[in-house]
Amino acid sequence: EAGVTQSPTHLIKTRGQQATLRCSPISGHTSVYWYQQALGLGLQFLLWYDEGEERNRGNFPPRFSGRQFPNYSSELNVNALELEDSALYLCASSRTGANEKLFFGSGTQLSVL
Amino acid sequence: KQEVTQIPAALSVPEGENLVLNCSFTDSAIYNLQWFRQDPGKGLTSLLLIQSSQREQTSGRLNASLDKSSGRSTLYIAASQPGDSATYLCAVQGSARQLTFGSGTQLTVLP
Numbered sequence: 001e002a003g004v005t006q007s008p009t010h011l012i013k014t015r016g017q018q019a020t021l022r023c024s025p026i027s028g029h030t031s032v033y034w035y036q037q038a039l040g041l042g043l044q045f046l047l048w049y050d051e052g053e054e055r056n057r058g059n060f061p062p063r064f065s066g067r068q069f070p071n072y073s074s075e076l077n078v079n080a081l082e083l084e085d086s087a088l089y090l091c092a093s094s095r096t097g098a099n100e101k102l103f104f105g106s107g108t109q110l111s112v113l
Numbered sequence: 114k115q116e117v118t119q120i121p122a123a124l125s126v127p128e129g130e131n132l133v134l135n136c137s138f139t140d141s142a143i144y145n146l147q148w149f150r151q152d153p154g155k156g157l158t159s160l161l162l163i164q165s166s167q168r169e170q171t172s173g174r175l176n177a178s179l180d181k182s183s184g185r186s187t188l189y190i191a192a193s194q195p196g197d198s199a200t201y202l203c204a205v206q207g208s209a210r211q212l213t214f215g216s217g218t219q220l221t222v223l224p
Contacts, residue, residue: 004156031210033210033212035212042214042215042216042217043202043204043212043214045211045212045213048209048210048211055209055210056209056210056211058211088154090156090157092157098144098145098206098210099144099145099162099164101147101159101162102147102157102159102212103159104149104156104157104158104159105156106155106156107155107156109154
């Protein structure tokens, strides 16, 4: 069974540009979560999508947005990139319902120059 | 606001030793507590999930306990091996499915 896949593995952008990160969940999983792991800040919750709808968002500005497609894959968009957006962005998926384990992808390393 | 603390921040032990990692959280209104491991530059691997109504979960050499009333969890690793070297993260999940993570314990098991 394929795990959670994220693309690209690495992404280099300059300040002010837009970045798009993609995530394919495990087959049968309808929930997708996005987390940011910045150096020294730990893992911070960004967004949760389930059945195509945004269900919850963390304390991030509106220039962080995303969507979930009918096949449950998801993309995260970051507009007007700032230097402090440089981080490892991790996607996770789970079955719907509470108390389901989250399975994480290997992440996209975003570097903003 | 939920806060999760992990102690110690780093731990180095010789191979074969049993060890305990600690996690504490401030808000007991949780759905579950999860333990993950993270290898350098990689994503997270789920180890154990303890539902709020449970006291412990076991998987192989790993045993995790949960005391929701006191806001504490421990991860016990028996007979540690060099392959156990990684960062171990504790996270609690609230009603909005948001996982709040601790800052992790970096474990090194020396051969």
